[in-house]
Amino acid sequence: MTDIQTLRVPWRSVRTAIRVGRRRTVGGALVLALLAPTLAAAQAPTPAPTPVGSQLIGLLPSLIGGDVANDFNTAMVSQLSAYPGG
Amino acid sequence: MTMGRDTFNVGATFQRATYDRFEGLNLGNGDVRFRVDDQPNLGDVTDAQLSIDLSTDILVLFMSYGLTDRLDVGTVVPIIRVDFNASIEPTLVATSAGPLPFGQRVALPVQSRSGTASGVGDITVRTKYNVVKRQGGGVSLVLDLRMPTGDAEEMLGSGAGAAKVMFVASSTLERVAPHFNVGYTFVGAGANNTIAIDDEYNYVAGVDTVVTNDVSASFDIVARTITNIGRLRLGPAPNQSGNPADQLTREAGNLNLRAAGFGLKWRVAGTWLVSGRVLVPLSDAGLVDRATWSLGLDWTR
Numbered sequence: 001m002t003d004i005q006t007l008r009v010p011w012r013s014v015r016t017a018i019r020v021g022r023r024r025t026v027g028g029a030l031v032l033a034l035l036a037p038t039l040a041a042a043q044a045p046t047p048a049p050t051p052v053g054s055q056l057i058g059l060l061p062s063l064i065g066g067d068v069a070n071d072f073n074t075a076m077v078s079q080l081s082a083y084p085g086g
Numbered sequence: 087m088t089m090g091r092d093t094f095n096v097g098a099t100f101q102r103a104t105y106d107r108f109e110g111l112n113l114g115n116g117d118v119r120f121r122v123d124d125q126p127n128l129g130d131v132t133d134a135q136l137s138i139d140l141s142t143d144i145l146v147l148f149m150s151y152g153l154t155d156r157l158d159v160g161t162v163v164p165i166i167r168v169d170f171n172a173s174i175e176p177t178l179v180a181t182s183a184g185p186l187p188f189g190q191r192v193a194l195p196v197q198s199r200s201g202t203a204s205g206v207g208d209i210t211v212r213t214k215y216n217v218v219k220r221q222g223g224g225v226s227l228v229l230d231l232r233m234p235t236g237d238a239e240e241m242l243g244s245g246a247g248a249a250k251v252m253f254v255a256s257s258t259l260e261r262v263a264p265h266f267n268v269g270y271t272f273v274g275a276g277a278n279n280t281i282a283i284d285d286e287y288n289y290v291a292g293v294d295t296v297v298t299n300d301v302s303a304s305f306d307i308v309a310r311t312i313t314n315i316g317r318l319r320l321g322p323a324p325n326q327s328g329n330p331a332d333q334l335t336r337e338a339g340n341l342n343l344r345a346a347g348f349g350l351k352w353r354v355a356g357t358w359l360v361s362g363r364v365l366v367p368l369s370d371a372g373l374v375d376r377a378t379w380s381l382g383l384d385w386t387r
Contacts, residue, residue, distance in 0.1 A: 055239040056170050056201045057280050063172055063199045064134055068120050071336040072136075075318050076108060078282045079341065079373040080142070080168075081244040082312055 087224040087256060088216040089386070093152040095160075097384025099361070103375040104141040109318045110370035113138040116175060121333055126194060129182025133191070139171040144207070148384075156216040164207035168241045173198035203240035208232050214254075222258025227251070228269070238278040246276035252288060263294040284314040292347070300354075306347040308365070315341045317371075344368040357386040 060073040089095060111117040116135035125132050143166070150160025178192040179185065186192065210232045218225040230250040236243020252269030267290040273283055292306030317339045349363035365378040 056168060056203050056241045057239050057278070059170055059199050059201050060136075060172055063197060064120055064122060064136065064174055065125065066120060066122055068334055068336075069122075069134075071316075072118070072120070072318060072334055074280050074282055075316055075336065076373060077241055077280055078315055079108075079312075080105075080140075080241055081238065081281050082283050082286070082310075082315070083244075 087226045088156055088158045088214055089152040091152050091155045095384060095386045096149040097382055099146045099380050099382030101144045101380035103378045105373050106376050107370060107374040130178060131180040132176040133179050134174040134176045137173050141169045143167045158214040160212045162210040166207040166242045167204040169202050171200040203242055205237060205242050207236035208243040209235045223256040226254045228254055238281055244283055245278035245281050247274040261296045266291050287311040302351045304349040308345045308347055310343045312341045341372050343372055359384050
């Protein structure tokens with residue numbers, strides 16, 4: 001502990017602090033290594049949105065890419081076009 | 087069954103539908119989810135939860151005219167407004183290095199799109215011929231020709247012409263009038279590759295009953311089988327690491343829609359009729375609105 005009067009730091013305290021610091025550094029490095037992909041992804045800029053078509057039929061594909069989303073869009077707009085209200 | 091020579095009927099019906107579910111999945115709470123690859127970075131896998139707010143307002147203008155005692159001709163013009171809002175909440179579940187450690191999921195920014203379209207939908211020309219005439223009922227043959235006048239790209243029409251042939255039978259038993267319709271709709275080739283609709287079978291069975299001198303009530307079971315439209319099922323994901331638990335997969339097949347309709351008609355003055363109807367789905371199949379209501383007014387001369 002630092003002597004409040006003289007502001008001197010006992011050598012034993014300094015060595016302990018260094019040891020704890022080293023352990024914390026190793027632990028911190030491990031945590032950082034594990035989380036690196038996560039942090040990188042979280043900090044990665046959001047991809048630029050696909051340009052929005054002026055037509056509603058392309059609204060979902062412009063929001064979500066991939067075949068499954070296209071299938072969903074096809075199924076939904078097809079059923080809507082069949083006038084589901086009767 | 088038919089109106090009679092020189093009889094003219096004109097009216098309008100307003101129908102509002104707000105779609106709540108699709109193939110049993112809630113459209114508003116993220117039930118619908120997709121695995122999206124290579125977003126936001128190459129090799130990443132995200133679980134995108136979709137929320138959709140979709141509604142249609144349809145004003146249907148109709149008129150029909152009795153050319154002879156047995157033949158009516160008419161037209162139906164829908165004017166449609168579609169409101170479509172969609173948003174996704176993407177969550178990162180894996181990177182190119184593999185699934186995130188400790189099953190972590192990292193929320194990425196929400197993205198959304200919205201749009202509105204309005205205009206004339208698919209116009210139908212209707213011909214009705216009374217084949218068998220009986221006291222209080224009979225059998226008629228109806229031919230509906232639907233033209234692809236609605237803009238399919240804006241979800242205002244089907245993009246395909248169609249012809250519906252329907253037999254309509256009705257009778258009157260004291261204060262109750264049962265009716266039964268059975269039909270088949272031939273759907274032409276569509277101009278739009280995204281829309282995949284095909285022929286359909288149509289059935290309606292129901293009764294009308296007199297409540298007072300000026301009010302009648304109706305109850306119908308409406309059934310449609312749309313062939314080859316395909317279905318979406320939520321099932322186990324393909325065997326890849328980092329997938330969301332389930333994925334939507336498209337399967338070939340018919341779509342069977344069943345609904346119950348409850349209606350009231352009220353003669354407000356002379357030949358002016360106000361009508362109201364609620365259509366309630368009887369299954370979770372397809373695009374479902376919990377209750378589609380309509381309100382109409384028509385006049386006959």
